[in-house]
Amino acid sequence: MNNHIPVLMNEVIEGLSLHSGATVIDATIGLGGHAEMILARTSPSGKLIGFERDDRNLDLAKDHLSSYTDRVTLINDSFGNMAEHDLGKIDAILFDLGFSSVHVDDASRGFSFQQEGPLDMRYDQKQELTAEAIINSWTKDELADLFFQYADETRSRQIAEEIVKARKANRITTTTQLAETVENVVKRSGKTHPATKVFQALRMAVNDELGEIKKGVDSGINLLKPGGRMAIITFHSTEDAFVKYQLKDDPRIELVNKKVIKPTYEEMRSNSRSRSAKLRVVAKI
Ligand SMILES: C[S@@+](CC[C@H](N)C(=O)[O-])C[C@H]1O[C@@H](n2cnc3c(N)ncnc32)[C@H](O)[C@@H]1O
Secondary structure, eight states, rough: OOOOSSSSSHHHHHHHHHHHHHHEEEETTTHHHHHHHHHHHHTTEEEEEEOOOOOHHHHHHHTTTTGGGGGGGEEEEEEGGGGGSSSOOEEEEEEOSSSOHHHOOOHHEEEHHSSSBOOOSSSSSSSOOOOOHHHHOHHHHHHHHHHHHHHTTHHHHHHHHHHHHHHHHHHHOOOOHHHHHHHHTTTOOOOSSSHHHHHHHHHHHTHHHHHHHHHHHHHHHHHEEEEEEEEEEESSSHHHHHHHHHOOOOOOOOESOSBBBBBOOOHHOGGGGGOEEEEEEEEEE
16 A cells, blocks of 8 residues: 655755755655655756655655656665765755554554564564564663653553563464554553554664664765755654754754744645644754
8 A cells, every 4th residue: 555645845846945956865766756746846956865864665655656767766775875975965865753554554563552573673574673573672760751751651560561461362463453452451441552652662673764864864964965954843842852852052053943833724734644743944054
């Protein structure tokens, strides 16, 4: 299934201040939705360099952008390693952080608490560390700290205790097993699933998401030409606070928008995934 709708498209295009012939990095090319628009706005000679950690998504992006092959370079690597590639100077960079709808729709990837799947959560299938390894080997305190620090889970200690108790009886290997273990502690109320925060924290730890953002944003700023733009879309408060803090007081950049940009009411209504999206744009000095 391929139903990922790019968020904040007009705001991103405007924020990146694209011109014909620009060289742009899409640090999280996903299925290539934003990339396609970037290519259209930089035609006829603009170049797009796309990073993607997940080789399956990179293949989908390649298919999606097949009419632009002479203008596109696709790199199967984390944006955190941007500095290791010889990319030259760049006009604009986009980070559209986190996972794509494809990850959640495919139960076998282990990102969804609503469908039974292996506790995996790796973007890069070549990586060794999985969510299953973390859940079954980290100590109670390490798990509690993870849930609290990466997702503000207020019941983190009780959830960690319940996990340690459950795994003594049986190794926790599936998404539904974990979701049920969390539900023994956090009861359902409202629309949000009780395991939402635990799954978010785990995904962030498996993929070292904050570590990669730190390296990628820093390298991206170095690569920008003076006046070049960087746009970053975040999807939850931990990610957004981290990005805000990293950009604050960086002498190499200035903020383009003082307040974060959020989707319009119409976009939130038509694409539920956009509801938590926040866009920050900076310019290289
Ligand atoms: C929100 S989606 C991007 C969607 C894309 N803008 C589009 O229009 O299709 C984020 C993508 O970034 C990828 N990703 C996550 N962390 C990454 C990293 N550190 N380096 C490269 N890609 C990453 C994920 O695999 C996912 O496909």
